[in-house]
Amino acid sequence: MALSNNVIGAINFVAVLLSIPIIGAGIWLNSQPDNSCVKILQWPVIILGILILVVALAGFVGAFWRIPWLLVTYLVAMLVLIVLLACLVVFVYMVTIRGSGHLEPNRAYLEYRLDDFSGWLQRRVRRPYKWDRIKSCLSSTSMCAELNQSFRMAQDFFNAHIGPLQSGCCKPPTQCGYTFVNPTYWISPINTAADMDCLNWSNDQTQLCFNCDSCKAGLLANLRKEWRRANVILLVTLIALIGVYLLGCCAFRNAKTEDLFRRYKQGYT
Structure with missing residues (x-):
């Protein structure tokens, strides 16, 4: 079981590393002048990245110190966070699917119309207050x-x-x-x-x-461009996290199997 725990710990360490791009995407959004004025997406992204970091660290500790209940908590909590990240990726894609600029005669720059954007984004700026x-x-x-x-x-x-x-x-x-x-x-x-x-x-x-x-x-339009860039990072990280999570589940199952087999041998002898 020690080998399986080491594998689980290594997998969770990768999960720790994968939280960094998510936190980084949120910090990058917050550094953009328009996003810092609106304050919609960056904090959910940063908070989600920090939660993934904390949960991955808990799984890392649970594996190397052989704390089964902590590993189970990690598996449940990480699944919830992966679902939340997937929902966020889909949400950002849906609200930014519309909103292209329009060319005007003899102009290189684009003009933008409010009605071209999703209703959810429009409501973020239509209310006077x-x-x-x-x-x-x-x-x-x-x-x-x-x-x-x-x-x-x-x-x-x-x-x-x-x-x-x-x-x-x-x-x-x-x-x-x-x-x-x-x-x-x-x-x-x-x-x-x-x-x-x-x-x-x-x-x-x-x-x-x-x-x-x-x-x-x-x-x-500026938010849309920046959110779509951040969403690419979130999507790639999500796919990697799903892969890491599935590997972790397999390693945990193997560890439990090894533990049961060891107990059976001890009881038999």
Whole structure:
């Protein structure tokens, strides 16, 4: 049984290592300015990674110190955590399946519309009390000021591949027909009735289009891109964890079989 316990311990050590990418994915999300403003996905990912780390360590201790009840607890708890991780992977995939940008004539950057995203994501930004907090956080960043430092000429700006947040929050929507002065200052056309965002645009550098639906859509587009990247890490880790868990179950069963066989031999002799 000692050999089987060593195998179980080694398998649990691999499970400990597999918790690191999950925690790392959560920390990476939290380091992104938009995710740090929204605070939706990163903490569930970090907490789940820490729980997997703790449970794997418990299994590691139970194997090397031969504590059967701790190994059983590990098997049950790890199964629950694997199911939770699988649910999280599926959930992230489902809420990010929609939300592509749209090309506008003579523009290299994309425009984003709020209705293109999943209803669950839309509800995270449509409620005024939530958006006011997010807007205050986003407007405190330097993302719009960076555009003024990078682009002086209109054509250079129109040919730029700027990110979803900058496209949605730092300039008016292209369909509004505003005239470029610099990336964050535009001359209003006579008719601004094309969209409510056209009326919500402000040349006040603290306001810009942070009250626009296009800004909310740009935020969701950025979240979608980052969440999908993190979800790839979670999916790969999930598959590896399932493999490790199945190996652990087989090793535990073999250990129990060896123990029963040893007791039988002792009783027989």
